[in-house]
Amino acid sequence: MSKGSTIVAEGLRKRYGDLWAVDGVSFSVGEGEFFGILGPNGAGKTTTLEIIEGLRKPDEGSVRLFGEQPWPRNPKLLPRIGVQLQASSFFEKLTAREQLETFASLYGVSTGTAADMLELVGLADKADTRENKLSGGQRQRLSIACALAHDPDIVFLDEPTAALDPQARRNLWDVLRAIKERGKTIVYTTHYLDEAEILCDRTAIMDKGRILAMDAPATLVRGLDAPTHVMIERGIIPLEEAKTLAGVEEAADDGVSLRLSTRNPAKLLSTLAERGALEGLQVRGATLEDVFLELTGREYRA
Numbered sequence: 001m002s003k004g005s006t007i008v009a010e011g012l013r014k015r016y017g018d019l020w021a022v023d024g025v026s027f028s029v030g031e032g033e034f035f036g037i038l039g040p041n042g043a044g045k046t047t048t049l050e051i052i053e054g055l056r057k058p059d060e061g062s063v064r065l066f067g068e069q070p071w072p073r074n075p076k077l078l079p080r081i082g083v084q085l086q087a088s089s090f091f092e093k094l095t096a097r098e099q100l101e102t103f104a105s106l107y108g109v110s111t112g113t114a115a116d117m118l119e120l121v122g123l124a125d126k127a128d129t130r131e132n133k134l135s136g137g138q139r140q141r142l143s144i145a146c147a148l149a150h151d152p153d154i155v156f157l158d159e160p161t162a163a164l165d166p167q168a169r170r171n172l173w174d175v176l177r178a179i180k181e182r183g184k185t186i187v188y189t190t191h192y193l194d195e196a197e198i199l200c201d202r203t204a205i206m207d208k209g210r211i212l213a214m215d216a217p218a219t220l221v222r223g224l225d226a227p228t229h230v231m232i233e234r235g236i237i238p239l240e241e242a243k244t245l246a247g248v249e250e251a252a253d254d255g256v257s258l259r260l261s262t263r264n265p266a267k268l269l270s271t272l273a274e275r276g277a278l279e280g281l282q283v284r285g286a287t288l289e290d291v292f293l294e295l296t297g298r299e300y301r302a
């Protein structure tokens with residue numbers, strides 16, 4: 001195991017009937033890293049996560065978690081790992097604080113941690129609210145707090161932001177960042193590429209059981225030779241003329257704006273500035289969606 005590696009997974013494969021749900025997956029995750037496994041539904045993210053957590057036995061390949069084998073169930077690892085499953089379940093009729101204290105006591109840790117974790121996930125003011133009275137976003141935060149109740153070194157989160165409205169999703173991002181700031185390693189799955197781009201130190205893009213690319217999101221995007229799109233208000237420069245500006249590869253009029261595609265945005269922007277044509281300016285660089293398209297030849301659909 002390389003120094004500082006928390007997870008080392010090599011050649012993982014898992015079959016359900018005729019389907020290889022995980023088909024040769026290798027990666028490692030460093031201490032304190034925020035690592036995202038992303039991909040569309042059915043890509044094999046959950047199965048991969050469950051193998052790493054020690055909840056599933058791979059058909060092939062090996063995993064080391066803190067240098068230990070997670071399967072068969074390894075009691076040495078339990079205090080060090082926190083797991084939030086896709087469908088969270090709580091003890092019936094308990095308040096948020098009681099849920100956490102119950103989880104904490106299962107691990108034999110002090111209940112003081114419960115208050116601390118509620119604070120960390122921004123639920124301190126809901127401590128006395130019963131779990132069934134919480135909103136979807138608050139329940140998600142409570143289930144993350146439960147995964148952290150015993151103060152583990154690494155936390156595994158399976159689609160924690162799925163099924164949340166955009167505001168709740170953004171609130172949860174702050175929670176995830178706060179967990180990372182505590183020095184914890186985070187491994188999480190998501191089908192939101194935009195979110196992974198913002199949150200993760202490194203991401204593995206999965207599709208059909210395989211990792212197609214793995215790196216820092218910015219590196220993945222920069223590695224693409226994709227054009228930048230520059231939008232300006234229509235009517236300032238005629239379309240035909242816009243097509244001839246230095247560096248413009250394509251120009252299109254969408255009825256609201258003129259969209260200019262270029263691989264030399266600096267040059268194009270200075271030309272537009274000279275022409276006084278920066279009204280309504282928007283610049284959109286490549287994203288992980290473009291990376292997915294390049295890797296698979298198809299548009300990303302979660």
Ligand SMILES: Nc1ncnc2c1ncn2[C@@H]1O[C@H](COP(=O)(O)OP(=O)(O)OP(=O)(O)O)[C@@H](O)[C@H]1O
Pocket residue numbers: 016019021039040041042043044045046047048191
């Ligand atoms: N217990 C199981 N029995 C049979 N097939 C399964 C089982 N679990 C998963 N699969 C199949 O394996 C593939 C990968 O599933 P997995 O849940 O790992 O993907 P995922 O990327 O997490 O997708 P999702 O985002 O929908 O959870 C899917 O085609 C799924 O239908």
